[in-house]
Amino acid sequence: MGGAAQRFWSELRALRRAAPGPTLEQLVRRGELRSSSPAPSKSTISAWFNGTSVPSAQHLPHLLDMTAFLQRQAANTYVPRTEGQWQTLFRRARDEQDKAQTRGRPLKPRPTPARPDTLPAGAAGFVGRSAELRTILDWLEPTAPSNPDGGGHGDVALLTVAGMGGVGKTELALQAAHQANERGWFTGGALFADVGGYGREAEPTAAALALRFLLALGVKPKDLPAEPDQLLDLWHSHLNELRSREQPVLLVLDNVRTLATVAALVPRTPHRLLLTARHKPAALSGRFFSLAPMGDEEAVDLLASLLRVRDAQDDRVGHQREHARHIVALCGNLPLALRITAALLQEDETRPLGHYAEELRAERTRLDTLAYEDVDREGRPLAVRACFDLSYRYLPDDCKRALRLVAAAPGNGLSAEAAAVLLGQGSRRLLGTLARTHLLGVHSGSRWVMHDLIRLYGSERAEETAVSDGRDSSVDDLYDHYASSLRSANDNLVPGRGSTRFPTAREALAWLDEECDVLIASALSPAAGRRPTREHLGFLLNRYLDMRRRFEDVVVLATDALSRAEAEGSAACRAHALSSMGNALTAMRRHAEAAPLHEQAVSLYFEMNEEGAAAAALVNLGSALHSGEKYQDAYYARTLAVFYFQRTRQAHGRGSALVALAQTLLEIGRPAEGSRVNREGIRILEEVGDVVAAASAMVTEGDIRSRRKAGDSLPLYREAMERLGAAHAFHAQGVACTHLADELARRGSVSDAIDAYGTAARLFRDTGDLVAEDVVLRRISSLPADDV
Structure with missing residues (x-):
């Protein structure tokens, strides 16, 4: 069944969920009494609701009567359809069915596909705002049934709901979004993000939000570009693809302070972007909706509803309505204040509303406008703070x-x-x-x-x-907890290592995914300022942020660490921060910016006579230059790294640098020398006992043989796999297995390649690297279909 029938059924099911009371028997009986034409049977009406049948033309009067009746019975948050809208929904679905039957195709309902939905649940006890809900839903609808061209707002993709803090913007937006989603309007998904613009100094960038939404829409991490502009290009490209498939997406951005943050995210119609803010978005085109405090009686009804959430028999508002009106007025008619008030009243179910109103009135002298930049029509400060103070007063x-x-x-x-x-x-x-x-x-x-x-x-x-x-001490303890847990998580991200805190890499990654934003905030907090810069959490977060391709966050943290190191006068921390920032910029393909930072780090280490650290910085510099295709400069940097590692007698570093140098030699047309250098690196790594690094370098040697077509690379890959498995370096073993599979696929040994890819996928899955697992599974799918 096509989209029109699917839309009709979604609307009908949403109405039924809002009005579940009347039975099918009652609906049939109602039809028999109110029309002379044959009434639909119980099974027929059930088929309408279940999405297996579209009403016939003779049943249209019964359909219209039934929907009007159910809309009167529906919950007061349900925004009803007009009769004309129901007629249009019916006509489109009926036309679609008739055309399908003409083509001789039996109609079957399409299974409703799973779609991304990250909308938080709406709050219990929500009532009122019916006019505002209707306004927002009229705009949200991608294709309004009253207008085949898309409704009165089809050419506008952005709506901003603005108002003071606590006025209920978020809840109104969520209620509207849920209704639209239940009616099947956004088959591409419904996504939500709390930007938190009023509680933090810096909001997420548009690119960071695009990254989050693309992942929610199913884009694989490996397919995400590093640079912000490319991320935004991919964001709009992906939305355009969904648009071409007639799968509109709803985006809800909450608590937006800097509206320029979201300007780059605004989609084309029929997608919708609904955002909430505390001020009018003069810089953005689109619809603007100003949300005022609730009307007096509506706010009283909200207070009554909230009190009945815990106790359905709590009717203090009904019995003491004048006192309730007094409370509402003192709360400035603000939903957030009313929710806190209701919670306080629920704690003492015998407390008269009048007593509470008197206490609330006395607290008005403590208001100020710091959190709320407006006054009521009489110039009095709005009362949200009074509610906070009262709530606070009654706490133990x-x-x-x-x-x-x-x-x-x-x-x-x-x-x-x-x-x-x-x-x-x-x-x-x-x-x-x-x-x-x-x-x-x-x-x-x-x-x-x-x-x-x-x-x-x-x-x-x-x-x-x-x-x-003991605030600072308690927050410091929390900071230490985060730092300790982060160190343990990092241990699990290194193949062959682990920790008792997180038994597996998968658990470590799950914790990091959950806590990452808090860890970043901790790294930038005053608590971090009470620590030496060398303990900066940003340094510990580097490995995870690299894995998750959150390079912008690395740059932010490194910039903060650099500033603190400069104030502290720590040249070592400055160099460390510069290296972190440079590596992130290299990963973002901003090689021209990265190389000077690495050069500064190299200079600082030499000034400190830290030639070993300088050698490591030279390796980083070589990576930036190599990635920027400045192979000759990369060659010099990596050659110097080898020299200084040898001079400082750091065999392990020299071995690693030689393997890196071999990669550059291959690019500048010296593969034979690259092979010699790589083998020397392997020898050194074996001598110092780094079995994992040595075996991984054997994979590089196999790549060199494959490129040179000089010798068989397969034995090297297999030996590397054997050694890495024996060393329990299962992630590195998965990498070797992937290279083996690639080579087998190039040689046309598809069956063997599939087996090797399968082994690699299992190894990556077992070690928690789901991104790498996805990469190898996609390579399997790219092989000839018959062989797969």
Whole structure:
């Protein structure tokens, strides 16, 4: 079945989910009573809802009556369709079915394909905002049934929902996005990102967001370019491909502060980008929707609904409506404040609303406009802070301290383990209390997160009690926990090594994936400033960030480390930071920028008479030059590295440098010398006992033989595999196996190549390198189909 029928069924199913009460028997009976024409049977109506049948023309009156009835029964968050819209949906689906039958093809419903959906769940107790929801949904719809050309907003892909903090922008955007998704509008996926622009100094770049969304849409990490401009080009190319397949995508960007950040992400229609911000996006074209505080009665209804989330019998608002109106007014009609208020009232179910209103009114003298840049129509500060203060006042002292410490912790997101380090004994109870009062949230069921504005509030409180709380000491303990865990995770990323903290590389990578943003924030936090630059977390993060191709983050961290090293006067840390930055730029193909940084690092090490470190920096310089195809310069740099490693009697470094030099010799047309140099490197590495490096260099020797067509490379690959397996270097063994498979495929031994690729895939999977596993599986799929 085509898209029109699929769309009709999706809309009908969404309505049924919103109005599950009436039974099929009731719907049949209703049709019998309200029309003289034959009413549809229970099985017929069931087929409509199940997506196996489109109503016939004679059943159209029954369909319209049924949808109107169900829309009246639906939850108040459901935005109803007009009769004309239902007629258009029906007509298109019916026409599609008739055409298919004319072609003699029995119609079968298409299975609904899995599509990316990273939308967080909507909040419990949401009511109201019906007019705003309708406005946003009217814009979101990629192809409105009232207009075959795409609706009144089909030419506009961007909508900004703007308003003050706490006004409910995020929840409104999510409610609209979920409704649109349930109705099947965005078959390409629905993606969400909290940009966090009001809680951090620097927002993610457009390229970083594009990287995140491309991964969510199924683009493989190996297919992602390093440079930001190329990432953005791929982003738009991928969206255009989905557009050509009629698979629109919905993007929701929350808490955007610097609107230029998202300008490069704006897609073409029929894709949609819905963003929330606290100010009007004058620099961006597109639709703008200003979200005001809720209406008085609507806000009262929200408070009543929130109180009934925990106890369906809580009807204090119904019995004390005037006091409820007073509370709503003092809260500035803001949903966030009302949610906190409801949580406080739920803690004491016998507390009269009037008592609470009086206390809330007294707290208005403590308002200021620091977190909220607006006033109400009478010039009074809006009351969100009063709610925060009251919520804070009724917390036990240990929970107050927990709030302050969580707000002072770097990043936004604490695992249970990290929270235990920060807060000590009883951390789960403390966090649970904060969550119940809506001062803290839970993300993905395992991470504690704090709203930006509450974090600002808690940080201010933390400043007042920093000494008595032992704030700096607690945050330092958390920093040490992150550093220790990061070192353990790094151990697992090196083939042949491991740690008790993370038994496998897969577990280490999972932890790094979860904690990476917090680790970066920690590296840039005041706690890092209380450590010597040599302990900078950025240095420890380099290996992981390289694996995940997050080179922009490496540059940010290296820039911070460089600044601190300069202030500290540490030439060694300056050189280390320059090398880190240069290596990242090399990976981003910004070779012209990378080479001067490596040259500076080389000079600094020579000034410190650290010839061994200078040799390592020369290897890095050689890599930048080699990647930039300046092979002659790379040759000189790598030759110098070999010289200084020999002069400082660092055999291991010399062996590694010789293997690198061999690669450059191959490129400048000296393969015979490259082979000799590579064999010398292997000999040295074997002498110093680096079995893994020596065996890996044998793979390079096999590559040289293959390029020169001088000798058989297969025995070298197989011997390397055997040695690496014996050394339990299973990841390196997977690399050797991949080269073996490549050579077999080149020779036409497809069956043997498939076996070798399969072995390599298993090795990469077992060692947690899913990217490399995907690479070899894709090579299998590229082989002749009959052989595969």
